[in-house]
Amino acid sequence: MMKHFRLNSFNALFFLLWGMITAVLWVFDDSDYPMVIQKILSGISLLGTLCTTTYFLCNYILPKAIDSNKLYSILPHFLTLSVFQAILLWIFQEGLYFLEDRNYLPLSEVAQERETFVTTLASTFPVSILLNLGFGGLKVYFEHGKLHQQHLTLKKTHLEIQLHALQSKITPHFMFNVLNHIHLLIQKDTELASTLLIKYADILRYQLYGADKEHISLAEEIAFINNYIEVETYRWANNLTVSRDVQLTDPQVHIAPHLFIIFIENAFKHVGRATAEKGVIAIQISQDAATIKLDIQNSKGSIQPKKADHTGIGLKNVSERLSLIYPNRHELIINDTADRYQVTLTITIHEQHDH
Incomplete structure (x- = not known):
């Protein structure tokens, strides 16, 4: 997978946005964790899941749909990915609760207000949808710009070929006339x-x-x-x-x-x-x-x-x-x-x- 990784202009913006999101969530997260490591692990589970899956969406799923000119085919993948994200978030949160239940980590306020799977799924699924729409829309915008630039390059190349072809039609005809005139004058x-x-x-x-x-x-x-x-x-x-x-x-x-x-x-x-x-x-x-x-x-x-x-x-x-x-x-x-x-x-x- 790493050989396909390219830090292009879109991916640079992608990670910059996720970095900003991480900073904002860290600053404004008022959850009462007994240890900083719990806050870090909770952030990694949340951001790691969403960042990884949105990256997969933007760099593997969407480009194929755009290349095949079948954006409508992205909808099933889009919904499946959003559900998968919500399930992963629930699994990671359960992992943290497990560590707290086994006294590997001190019991946190979040664990005491633990939600059911259905409730967690219902609350995280809309967030996944919004994030996927946002980053997916940004990717489509970038791809459209790239396709437009490619179109301009192809158009310029096509014009150059046309110009060369048109010019080649004019030049031999003119040269023939000049040579014919001189040929006649040589005899006189x-x-x-x-x-x-x-x-x-x-x-x-x-x-x-x-x-x-x-x-x-x-x-x-x-x-x-x-x-x-x-x-x-x-x-x-x-x-x-x-x-x-x-x-x-x-x-x-x-x-x-x-x-x-x-x-x-x-x-x-x-x-x-x-x-x-x-x-x-x-x-x-x-x-x-x-x-x-x-x-x-x-x-x-x-x-x-x-x-x-x-x-x-x-x-x-x-x-x-x-x-x-x-x-x-x-x-x-x-x-x-x-x-x-x-x-x-x-x-x-x-x-x-x-x-």
């Missing part, structure tokens, strides 16, 4: 392809060392986005006008990686233009003490690229990531009109050092 302009390969190296470095992190600095995320925009701008040559406006108050604030790139990627992928006009993409990223805001617009016209089947999947993935990482702390607005597609994402960053 080797010098430009060399410049873009340097940009690609920076993008790849970010992909390898930044994307798997839970949080990354805003400055690193913006540098990654700038490299991507420059690669795409070269690819579009004179058919597209791209404007960027980045206003940061604290570039070192931490955010989740790859939240903005899907919207920027989609803008380049689906920008449309009239026959005699250039396509237009306008990107604004601003930050204040409380929020980070992305506003991106792309033109739509008579000439529009064919939409890929996975476009909706990418937006769905990033929406899920936002809900998981920033629940109730983000706002995503998509405005789709006949000539313009606009995305506005606002993220609240009150917890600036949450990493």
Whole structure:
């Protein structure tokens, strides 16, 4: 039995309460015992019985019922234990009376007012019930708190797995597009392809060392986005006008990686233009003490690229990531009109050092 003993937080409180109960009973017990040893033996029989049986209830009976989610099954055990406690108390008291009857101990006032078994049982059974309810309820409260903490831990682990899965869907698709752009440029302009390969190296470095992190600095995320925009701008040559406006108050604030790139990627992928006009993409990223805001617009016209089947999947993935990482702390607005597609994402960053 001793190998199962664990002085956990509940048991520490359990023995502390019993210690307090013992002290109170000792101080306020006005029974007239001829010898102190009789008072000690009476206290040991009372407290030893109740402490041992309530410990058994809280550490062996209740945990099994809680684990099996069958608290109702505890009732027969609970009543049986209470009766057993009352009987044990009567047996120990009879043992003390026996010692006094045989003159091993002097006759006490308690022994002279000796009660019958039924009377003793009737008086101690309600006390046993109350004690078992009190300590049992405390144990259930502690176990509920432990289960709640385990639930939070499992939920966090589940969210981390989801985030990793969602992010892995975005990353390979983006990398494929970049490699395809550079492959096409190598055949036309080797010098430009060399410049873009340097940009690609920076993008790849970010992909390898930044994307798997839970949080990354805003400055690193913006540098990654700038490299991507420059690669795409070269690819579009004179058919597209791209404007960027980045206003940061604290570039070192931490955010989740790859939240903005899907919207920027989609803008380049689906920008449309009239026959005699250039396509237009306008990107604004601003930050204040409380929020980070992305506003991106792309033109739509008579000439529009064919939409890929996975476009909706990418937006769905990033929406899920936002809900998981920033629940109730983000706002995503998509405005789709006949000539313009606009995305506005606002993220609240009150917890600036949450990493």
